Structure formats: C-alpha cells, structure tokens
Amino acid sequence: MKILVTVKEVSTVEDEFEIEGTTIADQYLGADLNEWDDYAIEEAVQLQEAGIADEVVTVTIGPEECEQTIRQALAKGADRAIRVWDDALEDVDLLDVGAKTAILRTVVEAEEPDLVLTGVQSGDDNWGGTGVSLAEELGFEWGAVVNHLEHDLEDGTASVRRELEGGVEELTEIELPAALTIQTGINEPRYASLRGIRQAQRKELDVHTLGDLGVDEGAVEGAVTVTDMYEPESETDATVWEGSPEETASELGELLREKGVAP
Amino acid sequence: MTDILAVTDHRRGELRDVSYETITAGRQLADETGGDLHVAVVSGPVGDFAEKLNREGVDVVHTVEYGEEFNHDVYTQVVTQLYDELAPQYVLAPNSVNGLGYAPAVANALDLPLVTDTVGLETDGETLTATREMYGGKVETANELTGNAVVTIRGAEWAGADGTGDAEIREFHAEIDEDAIRSSVTGFEEVGGGDVDISEADVLVSVGRGIEEEENLELIEELADALDATVSSSRPIVDNGWLPKNRQVGQSGKVVTPDVYIAIGISGAVQHVAGMKGSETIVAINTDPNAPIMDIADYAIHDDLFDVVPALTEEFQ
Numbered sequence: 374m375k376i377l378v379t380v381k382e383v384s385t386v387e388d389e390f391e392i393e394g395t396t397i398a399d400q401y402l403g404a405d406l407n408e409w410d411d412y413a414i415e416e417a418v419q420l421q422e423a424g425i426a427d428e429v430v431t432v433t434i435g436p437e438e439c440e441q442t443i444r445q446a447l448a449k450g451a452d453r454a455i456r457v458w459d460d461a462l463e464d465v466d467l468l469d470v471g472a473k474t475a476i477l478r479t480v481v482e483a484e485e486p487d488l489v490l491t492g493v494q495s496g497d498d499n500w501g502g503t504g505v506s507l508a509e510e511l512g513f514e515w516g517a518v519v520n521h522l523e524h525d526l527e528d529g530t531a532s533v534r535r536e537l538e539g540g541v542e543e544l545t546e547i548e549l550p551a552a553l554t555i556q557t558g559i560n561e562p563r564y565a566s567l568r569g570i571r572q573a574q575r576k577e578l579d580v581h582t583l584g585d586l587g588v589d590e591g592a593v594e595g596a597v598t599v600t601d602m603y604e605p606e607s608e609t610d611a612t613v614w615e616g617s618p619e620e621t622a623s624e625l626g627e628l629l630r631e632k633g634v635a636p
Numbered sequence: 637m638t639d640i641l642a643v644t645d646h647r648r649g650e651l652r653d654v655s656y657e658t659i660t661a662g663r664q665l666a667d668e669t670g671g672d673l674h675v676a677v678v679s680g681p682v683g684d685f686a687e688k689l690n691r692e693g694v695d696v697v698h699t700v701e702y703g704e705e706f707n708h709d710v711y712t713q714v715v716t717q718l719y720d721e722l723a724p725q726y727v728l729a730p731n732s733v734n735g736l737g738y739a740p741a742v743a744n745a746l747d748l749p750l751v752t753d754t755v756g757l758e759t760d761g762e763t764l765t766a767t768r769e770m771y772g773g774k775v776e777t778a779n780e781l782t783g784n785a786v787v788t789i790r791g792a793e794w795a796g797a798d799g800t801g802d803a804e805i806r807e808f809h810a811e812i813d814e815d816a817i818r819s820s821v822t823g824f825e826e827v828g829g830g831d832v833d834i835s836e837a838d839v840l841v842s843v844g845r846g847i848e849e850e851e852n853l854e855l856i857e858e859l860a861d862a863l864d865a866t867v868s869s870s871r872p873i874v875d876n877g878w879l880p881k882n883r884q885v886g887q888s889g890k891v892v893t894p895d896v897y898i899a900i901g902i903s904g905a906v907q908h909v910a911g912m913k914g915s916e917t918i919v920a921i922n923t924d925p926n927a928p929i930m931d932i933a934d935y936a937i938h939d940d941l942f943d944v945v946p947a948l949t950e951e952f953q
C-alpha cells in the first residue's frame with residue numbers, strides 16, 4: 374500500500390511584529406513544519422514500519438526555501454518528496470482550499486496512493502479544509518479530525534476514531550482509498566536521528582511546475598482575497614501586575630487569599 | 637437579495653448550541669440585503685429539531701429524515717441537493733468537527749469558494765467580506781469574495797437565536813445515493829475519565845506549552861500542592877503524553893468553571909478558551925502581553941513563568 378502525506382511549511386510569528394499591507398513583515402516571521410502534518414508523517418512512517426505501507430511519499434506546495442522543512446519528513450522516514458512550485462504561485466497572496474485542491478489532485482492522480490494523510494489544519498492560517506475538499510475532488514472517501522487509526526488496513530477499510538467536541542470520540546469505518554485529516558496526539562512524532570538527517574539529503578525530492586502537472590494557472594488564482602490584516606483591538610480589561618517576580622507573585626498570592634481559596 | 641441556507645449540527649439526540657448561532661449569522665446576512673433564511677436539519681429526530689429551530693427570523697426549516705447520527709456522505713449529498721433546489725447565495729455551516737467534515741466537500745462539489753472559521757461576516761449582496769484570525773489570534777484578516785460561497789461559523793462568536801418564529805417546516809426529499817456512502821459510524825465513546833475531575837476543582841493551575849519540557853512540570857505540581865489546587869493543561873501537554881487526557885481543558889477536553897483559573901504559558905487559542913472562559917476569575921502568566929488569553933484575563937503578569945511560578949510557590953510554603 375502506498376501513502377501520500379501532504380505537508381506544509383507554516384509561518385510562525387514573534388511576540389512583537391509589524392504588519393506590512395496584508396502580511397506580517399518578513400523579519401518577524403519564522404518557519405516550521407506544520408504541527409498537524411508532523412503527526413500525519415509519523416502515522417505514515419509507523420504504517421510503513423508495521424509492514425502495511427510499502428511507500429510513503431510527501432507532497433508540498435511551496436517555494437524552494439521550504440525544502441529544509443520538507444526534508445524533515447524524509448529524515449523521519451518518508452521515502453521521497455514532491456514539491457510543487459511555479460512563478461504563477463509567487464503572485465497568489467492566498468492559496469485557498471480550492472487552489473490547493475486543484476494542484477494536489479494532479480499529484481494524487483499521478484501517484485495513485487491508497488491513503489492520503491493530511492493535517493487537520495495549517496497552524497498559521499487554519500483553514501481546516503484541504504483534506505476533505507481533496508478527497509471529494511478525487512472521489513476518495515474521507516474522515517475529518519482522526520485521532521486514532523487501526524493499523525489493519527488490509528481489508529480495504531480504515532477503522533478510525535474522530536475526535537468530536539467535549540471529550541467524545543466517534544468510531545467510524547471508512548472505505549479506501551481515503552483521505553484522513555490527522556489530529557495532534559494520534560501518536561508521538563519522533564525526532565529525526567542524525568542518520569535519518571544524513572539519509573534525507575540523498576532521498577529524491579522532485580520539483581514540479583504547474584505546467585508539468587497540467588494545472589491551469591487560472592485554477593490557482595483562488596476565489597478568496599485577503600484585503601486587510603490588522604491586530605485585533607485588545608478587549609482586555611485585565612489588571613496587570615508589574616514589578617519583580619516576587620512582587621507580582623505576592624499580588625497574586627494576596628488575591629488568592631482574598632478569594633479565600635489559598636491556604 | 638441574498639438567500640441563506642444555514643445547516644445545523646446535532647449529536648446523540650441534541651441540537652448543538654452552534655446551530656442557533658449559525659441561524660443568527662444567517663439572519664444577519666439575509667437582513668443585509670433582504671433575503672430569506674432557510675435552515676436545514678438532517679438526520680435524527682428532525683421533527684422535534686425543526687420545532688426547536690423555528691426561532692425568530694427563520695423563514696423555512698427543511699427537514700431530511702435519514703438515519704440517526706451525522707454522516708458526512710449523507711450531509712454532503714443533502715446540502716448539495718438543497719443548494720441546487722434553493723439557490724441560496726451563501727451556505728453556512730458551523731465550524732465544528734462535523735462542519736469541517738462536510739463543508740469543504742460541499743464547496744468543492746458545487747465549485748464554490750470556501751471560507752472557514754469566520755468570526756465576522758458582511759455582504760452587500762455581491763461581495764462577501766469575512767473576518768478570520770491567523771497565527772493563533774495574533775492578527776485578523778478581511779477576506780473578500782464575490783458570488784456564492786460556503787462559509788463556516790466559529791462557535792460563540794454570534795449569539796444563539798432565540799424567540800419563536802413562524803417558519804414553514806418543509807420535508808425535503810433528498811435522493812440519497814447509498815453507493816456513495818462509504819463510511820459508517822459504529823459508535824461513540826466518552827474519553828478523559830479517571831481519578832481526577834478537573835471540572836470539580838475550585839482552583840486550577842493550568843499549564844501550557846510555555847513550560848517547554850516535561851521535567852519542568854514539577855514547578856507546576858509544586859505550586860498546585862502549595863495552593864491545594866488541581867493541575868490542568870492545554871492540549872499540547874496532553875498530546876505530548878505529559879499529562880493524562882482528563883487534565884485537558886478546552887473544546888475537545890473538559891469545560892471548567894473554577895473560582896480561579898491560573899493560565900501559565902497558555903496562549904489562549906479559541907479551542908482552549910472554549911473550555912475555561914466561564915471561570916470566575918482568570919489569571920494569566922505569559923511573557924507575551926498580546927497573547928489572546930489577555931483578552932479574557934482579569935489579572936495578568938507579563939513575565940517569565942520560570943521566575944513567577946517558583947516565587948508564588950514560595951509565598952505559600
């Protein structure tokens with residue numbers, strides 16, 4: 374069985390930052406592997422180690438700079454990686470779910486995996502839609518917010534748990550081929566070993582343009598445009614205690630005594 | 637004129653609050669251009685549900701009898717067919733776990749733009765402006781699109797619709813293609829039980845990712861001991877296996893309402909806040925003065941937890 378894992382490099386922001394137009398100024402941004410994708414990679418690698426998957430391929434839509442992040446997946450055990458980028462994507466300020474679906478679909482069709490694992494959401498712009506949208510586009514079955522996957526996929530069904538609100542889990546049977554959106558906590562993502570990191574440098578990382586994949590440039594423009602970005606007006610009316618840690622701690626201590634909740 | 641189709645959420649025989657909130661958001665959008673508000677309820681005791689959903693401002697409630705519980709294949713088919721029948725400009729769904737299980741599929745099937753997790757909406761009949769958050773609530777963005785769309789609504793951003801309306805209740809005969817139902821729900825399970833019930837505690841010392849390492853949890857335990865309080869946490873601490881599931885506060889954990897909730901190194905993501913905003917007094921200890929937790933804190937210390945927590949423990953030893 375072959376597993377395709379979608380992975381994204383997400384942006385992180387420092388505590389203090391400035392907004393330039395509709396983005397955060399570059400110098401305040403960092404980059405990281407999307408937390409949810411880290412769990413999806415781990416799940417795929419575990420399926421491979423269990424002898425259920427024979428190949429794990431990752432795919433990302435992103436510029437060259439994200440390759441270092443993407444190689445983390447290879448270092449953790451994925452076999453090879455695909456990266457899609459194109460000049461036409463440079464000018465798109467928001468790659469919406471529809472655009473990502475249009476691109477990823479072509480990769481899935483070329484790779485023909487039995488199982489696609491995505492994260493529940495991107496940690497930076499949290500759309501939470503790509504996995505399910507992609508599944509629908511492909512005619513795959515799907516499961517959203519999966520926090521447990523039984524590792525016996527041989528009979529063509531995935532037994533999963535979907536994490537609902539309020540500490541309730543739903544037990545669901547899903548026919549393959551399917552896309553599952555993976556929730557954090559499903560497993561314990563490993564750290565890449567030094568050996569893994571060295572090996573990752575030699576693993577295949579194919580780069581495709583939209584033209585290579587036969588994706589029409591019009592399909593990636595996206596229907597949604599970001600027209601403004603701002604810091605939300607603070608609604609805080611908190612009393613802020615200032616001073617040394619001893620001073621602020623003593624203020625808090627006093628509050629707790631006043632409330633009668635501290636010994 | 638902007639007609640709206642608002643799809644509701646229920647589980648194990650109960651409508652979920654976000655259903656009423658989605659109705660409010662729908663009514664607001666419909667009012668902006670004088671359109672109708674259609675509400676849909678799919679599966680379960682739809683007759684009973686329809687009566688409850690007949691709140692002020694609802695024009696029609698469409699009921700679809702099919703099975704008991706949510707199934708994303710059924711919802712996708714039904715909502716797509718309702719869209720074809722009613723031609724609403726916007727389809728609204730809750731941004732719940734189930735909403736995210738079919739709204740993206742509906743959008744893709746209908747070739748409509750999708751905007752998820754919105755906290756504000758406005759339309760002039762042509763252009764929809766949706767407000768969303770990014771970077772865990774550090775910034776908000778305005779997102780525009782023209783034409784029709786599928787939109788999901790963040791919980792607790794709109795008030796729940798109340799009053800009684802004079803909606804027409806209409807059975808919708810969806811044609812369900814059984815072959816396209818390739819998933820089935822076999823049961824539910826409550827998780828997070830065990831020895832401690834954090835929802836019973838008077839004081840919660842709650843720890844988040846700011847604690848950095850498992851070893852450092854000792855600082856939090858010492859404080860809790862000194863205060864005779866209970867330790868709870870945000871999700872990453874439980875995901876990491878540092879604390880059991882029954883300690884997790886939030887949307888997918890427990891809802892708590894202690895007298896005092898001390899959030900230590902917790903940013904205040906919406907899914908966390910959903911579980912603790914009802915606390916009587918909220919204290920936040922966080923190095924980031926702009927962390928979203930500050931919006932709901934009553935008292936704040938903008939400082940390093942590794943300095944403040946030991947000092948506080950000392951106070952009580």
Ligand SMILES: Cc1cc2nc3c(=O)[nH]c(=O)nc-3n(C[C@H](O)[C@H](O)[C@H](O)COP(=O)(O)OP(=O)(O)OC[C@H]3O[C@@H](n4cnc5c(N)ncnc54)[C@H](O)[C@@H]3O)c2cc1C
Pocket residue numbers: 493494518772843844845846847869870871872884885886887888889890900901902903904905906907908911921922923924927939940941942
């Ligand atoms: C479907 C779904 C369900 C979810 N359910 C839940 C849920 O039930 N509960 C939940 O909590 N989350 C839930 N989440 C996750 C949620 O979105 C956030 O990722 C999570 O709450 C973040 O936890 P955190 O605040 O501990 O970490 P972060 O967001 O990483 O925040 C860490 C904070 O610590 C501060 N900090 C760092 N160092 C220090 C220091 N030395 N001293 C003081 N402060 C410091 C930082 O400024 C920051 O504000 C859910 C997500 C999804 C998608």
Ligand SMILES: Nc1ncnc2c1ncn2[C@@H]1O[C@H](COP(=O)(O)O)[C@@H](O)[C@H]1O
Pocket residue numbers: 378379380381407409410432433434435470473490491492493494495498499500501502503504
């Ligand atoms: N640019 C991208 N490249 C590859 N996969 C992506 C990309 N954006 C999102 N995804 C995948 O889709 C999931 C959900 O993302 P989103 O719908 O953007 O919140 C992520 O966890 C990724 O697995």
